[in-house]
Amino acid sequence: MSVSEQVIPETPTVAPGGTPTHCPYCALQCGMAVGGSPVRVTPREDVPANRGGLCQKGWTAAELLTVPDRLTTPLMRAHLGAPLEPCTWEEALDRIAGEVARLQERHGRDAIGVFGGGGLTNEKAYQLGKFARIALRTSQIDYNGRFCMSSAAAALNRAFGLDRGLPGPITDLARADAIMLVGGNVAETMPPFMRHLTEMRERGGALVVIDPRRTATAKQADLHLQPAPGTDLALANGMLHLAIAEGLVDEDFVAARTGGFEAVRISVNAYWPDRVERITGVPVPQMREAVRLLGRGNRSLILTARGAEQHARGTDTVTAFINLALALGLPGREGGGYGCLTGQGNGQGGREHGQKADQLPGYRKIDDPAAREHVAAVWGVDPEIIPGPGRSAFELLDALGADDGPKALLLFGSNPVVSAPRSGLIEERINALEFLAVSDFVLSETARRADVVLPTAQWAEESGTMTNLEGRVLRRRRAVAAPDGVRTDLEILAGLADRLAAPGTWSTEPAEVFDELRAASAGGPADYAGITYERIESEGGVFWPCPSEDHPGTPRPFAERFHTPDGRARFTPVDHTGPAEGVDAAYPVHLITGRVLAHYQSGAQTRRIAPLVDASPEPFVEIHPDLAARSGVAEGEMVRVTSRRGTVTVRARLVDTIRHDTVFIPFHWAEEGRANLLTNTALDPMSRMPEFKVCAVRLEPHEENGADQ
Ligand SMILES: Nc1nc2c(c(=O)[nH]1)N[C@H]1C(S)=C(S)[C@@H](COP(=O)(O)OP(=O)(O)OC[C@H]3O[C@@H](n4cnc5c(=O)[nH]c(N)nc54)[C@H](O)[C@@H]3O)O[C@H]1N2
Ligand SMILES: Nc1nc2c(c(=O)[nH]1)N[C@H]1C(S)=C(S)[C@@H](COP(=O)(O)OP(=O)(O)OC[C@H]3O[C@@H](n4cnc5c(=O)[nH]c(N)nc54)[C@H](O)[C@@H]3O)O[C@H]1N2
Ligand code: SF4
Ligand SMILES: [Mo]
Numbered sequence: 001m002s003v004s005e006q007v008i009p010e011t012p013t014v015a016p017g018g019t020p021t022h023c024p025y026c027a028l029q030c031g032m033a034v035g036g037s038p039v040r041v042t043p044r045e046d047v048p049a050n051r052g053g054l055c056q057k058g059w060t061a062a063e064l065l066t067v068p069d070r071l072t073t074p075l076m077r078a079h080l081g082a083p084l085e086p087c088t089w090e091e092a093l094d095r096i097a098g099e100v101a102r103l104q105e106r107h108g109r110d111a112i113g114v115f116g117g118g119g120l121t122n123e124k125a126y127q128l129g130k131f132a133r134i135a136l137r138t139s140q141i142d143y144n145g146r147f148c149m150s151s152a153a154a155a156l157n158r159a160f161g162l163d164r165g166l167p168g169p170i171t172d173l174a175r176a177d178a179i180m181l182v183g184g185n186v187a188e189t190m191p192p193f194m195r196h197l198t199e200m201r202e203r204g205g206a207l208v209v210i211d212p213r214r215t216a217t218a219k220q221a222d223l224h225l226q227p228a229p230g231t232d233l234a235l236a237n238g239m240l241h242l243a244i245a246e247g248l249v250d251e252d253f254v255a256a257r258t259g260g261f262e263a264v265r266i267s268v269n270a271y272w273p274d275r276v277e278r279i280t281g282v283p284v285p286q287m288r289e290a291v292r293l294l295g296r297g298n299r300s301l302i303l304t305a306r307g308a309e310q311h312a313r314g315t316d317t318v319t320a321f322i323n324l325a326l327a328l329g330l331p332g333r334e335g336g337g338y339g340c341l342t343g344q345g346n347g348q349g350g351r352e353h354g355q356k357a358d359q360l361p362g363y364r365k366i367d368d369p370a371a372r373e374h375v376a377a378v379w380g381v382d383p384e385i386i387p388g389p390g391r392s393a394f395e396l397l398d399a400l401g402a403d404d405g406p407k408a409l410l411l412f413g414s415n416p417v418v419s420a421p422r423s424g425l426i427e428e429r430i431n432a433l434e435f436l437a438v439s440d441f442v443l444s445e446t447a448r449r450a451d452v453v454l455p456t457a458q459w460a461e462e463s464g465t466m467t468n469l470e471g472r473v474l475r476r477r478r479a480v481a482a483p484d485g486v487r488t489d490l491e492i493l494a495g496l497a498d499r500l501a502a503p504g505t506w507s508t509e510p511a512e513v514f515d516e517l518r519a520a521s522a523g524g525p526a527d528y529a530g531i532t533y534e535r536i537e538s539e540g541g542v543f544w545p546c547p548s549e550d551h552p553g554t555p556r557p558f559a560e561r562f563h564t565p566d567g568r569a570r571f572t573p574v575d576h577t578g579p580a581e582g583v584d585a586a587y588p589v590h591l592i593t594g595r596v597l598a599h600y601q602s603g604a605q606t607r608r609i610a611p612l613v614d615a616s617p618e619p620f621v622e623i624h625p626d627l628a629a630r631s632g633v634a635e636g637e638m639v640r641v642t643s644r645r646g647t648v649t650v651r652a653r654l655v656d657t658i659r660h661d662t663v664f665i666p667f668h669w670a671e672e673g674r675a676n677l678l679t680n681t682a683l684d685p686m687s688r689m690p691e692f693k694v695c696a697v698r699l700e701p702h703e704e705n706g707a708d709q
Contacts, residue, residue, distance in 0.1 A: 118413075229592050417446040
């Protein structure tokens with residue numbers, strides 16, 4: 001079923017007097033009102049991101065509150081191998097505190113690992129980082145955003161000195177002359193986002209999409225480039241080569257607002273059009289057309305998403321597109337520049353307040369003495385007790401149970417058994433732990449392996465703030481009561497901090513935690529000091545940085561200057577090397593992974609919602625009919641897809657929208673359809689992002705296909 005065919009109710013069931021809040025899922029954070037009996041959601045017209053639109057996940061979000069297997073009591077395993085059985089909160093929290101004490105006594109503070117998520121509110125993400133550093137005093141904390149935004153973040157910091165997803169309000173998009181979307185399929189990943197692109201096109205702007213598949217998004221583009229996976233960097237360098245050759249470089253902008261262009265100008269000499277066509281498979285005239293569309297006005301925007309970023313060279317790939325945007329003189333102009341599409345609900349805020357291994361609140365660096373001093377003063381501790389940087393997400397998961405790795409893991413807001421690269425290995429690492437505690441509202445594939453499971457409240461049952469893809473801080477409001485027996489993550493952290501006799505205060509009130517976060521972030525790059533719940537309410541959200549209550553907030557942080565020491569954006573020369581795992585005789589096909597409209601991430605939430613399961617019931621592999629014929633695979637048959645790390649068995653979907661040399665599997669399912677059994681763990685050297693987007697596989701018809709007939 002195509003995206004447009006999926007059923008979206010035409011007349012929503014209105015939630016009379018519903019509480020205004022935002023969707024539980026992605027970074028668009030569509031506005032919705034929640035209320036009524038039974039509880040329903042209604043889209044809000046007053047939120048610019050969605051202006052009355054929702055995707056199918058948003059429409060069905062109320063069902064998440066009442067999924068039949070919602071957890072409402074803590075669960076505990078008496079000993080290794082024993083089943084998970086209901087217990088009291090006292091027993092569960094005492095057990096966790098007891099295991100922490102036992103393991104830290106034996107192996108030191110870093111024996112405990114913490115893993116967070118970009119879906120947590122700012123308040124939770126902040127409190128989790130603080131909990132790790134001063135209650136557990138472990139350096140071993142990271143979060144799933146490392147799997148999501150980290151390459152774009154690293155490139156943004158390197159070029160602009162600040163990691164902000166979109167360079168301006170989402171309503172700027174409609175005013176762009178052209179938008180080039182690299183490795184993003186927003187028609188499925190953020191459907192209401194398409195409205196902004198459509199409006200731009202109606203005003204005469206052009207949409208260029210770069211994706212190895214002709215996706216639902218690419219079908220609506222004026223130009224679609226279909227490169228081989230993992231070759232975007234070469235494509236960007238090739239476009240810059242053409243821009244220089246065609247005299248499209250904005251020399252005034254380059255002279256006034258940037259540094260380092262000469263080295264890049266020289267380095268892209270080597271990316272002459274024919275060579276780039278050979279590397280990428282994109283015909284030279286298409287490249288030329290893309291550059292002309294981008295260069296014809298100065299309000300063009302280059303956007304990257306996971307397709308360009310989730311590579312072992314993701315940071316450099318994003319850098320190549322930033323180089324192109326800078327040379328064309330785009331950044332800093334309304335509607336123009338470079339931006340990346342943040343993914344998770346609080347992907348932006350979740351990477352600012354200290355759940356990242358190397359970071360303290362306000363996007364401060366944990367190894368910066370002044371930052372440590374500032375944050376320690378807010379926390380009421382000696383800076384000496386704050387540990388140094390820890391391992392990145394994949395490295396942390398890979399070290400679980402190892403001699404020098406964490407022996408226990410506390411997990412909040414992620415399901416790595418499904419979503420981590422080479423998840424078969426990660427499952428083994430998790431099994432090697434002495435102790436695992438998971439806070440979730442459903443028994444996810446990872447929670448199922450825990451020794452203690454803590455049933456937590458979810459989006460519409462609690463309040464807090466989320467920072468959306470624009471960098472706008474929004475209020476998530478409590479609309480319904482949580483079921484009996486459930487506690488919030490802030491209550492869980494407070495209960496544990498108390499048992500661990502942690503220093504500092506551990507409020508369970510989101511508003512109080514937010515005030516502390518404001519103080520901790522004050523003066524940092526992501527400064528929230530001037531943002532209050534009241535302002536968010538009256539102003540429809542506030543853009544950071546916002547250093548004081550009389551500051552208007554910063555919708556367009558690069559308008560006047562960049563946030564580097566000299567205020568100039570930095571060009572950095574980067575070179576193409578291709579995927580970490582190229583194809584060969586044994587594994588002749590590229591596998592790319594990604595998303596479908598109806599499911600969210602590891603699927604822990606959406607695989608429990610009937611209309612979403614109906615829309616997209618099972619995992620599948622997209623194969624070009626020519627490749628299918630060569631592989632002996634027919635439409636609808638089960639096919640075995642094997643990489644050097646594992647095998648999955650999924651149903652074949654023959655489509656002529658994908659390249660002949662590439663197959664696509666979404667990663668939302670567990671068990672034999674788990675795409676991450678196949679993926680590669682090669683890491684980007686700067687961001688530590690794993691190469692989720694490309695690895696080498698072979699295809700075989702599943703033996704049972706014949707036997708069934
Ligand atoms: N329905 C739905 N929506 C979501 C989510 C979800 O799970 N489901 N998750 C949210 C989150 S956390 C995120 S990060 C965003 C992700 O949003 P997107 O980045 O839009 O989503 P993906 O499907 O991961 O990848 C986008 C495209 O990258 C392409 N691609 C793969 N390899 C390459 C390559 O080498 N080069 C190029 N140019 N393209 C390539 C794929 O074909 C795919 O169409 O979505 C958010 N929204
Ligand atoms: N092959 C492949 N793998 C990928 C990707 C890809 O494109 N391809 N994309 C990667 C990306 S971009 C991402 S973001 C990751 C995401 O993958 P995961 O980190 O696994 O994300 P989710 O499935 O959203 O997991 C969130 C879990 O936390 C629970 N949860 C939600 N909200 C809360 C809360 O407030 N508190 C608590 N305690 N629990 C909560 C949910 O029920 C769910 O079980 O996957 C990555 N993995
Ligand atoms: S686009 Fe994202 S925020 Fe909007 S309704 Fe869908 S999942 Fe929710
Ligand atoms: Mo993500």
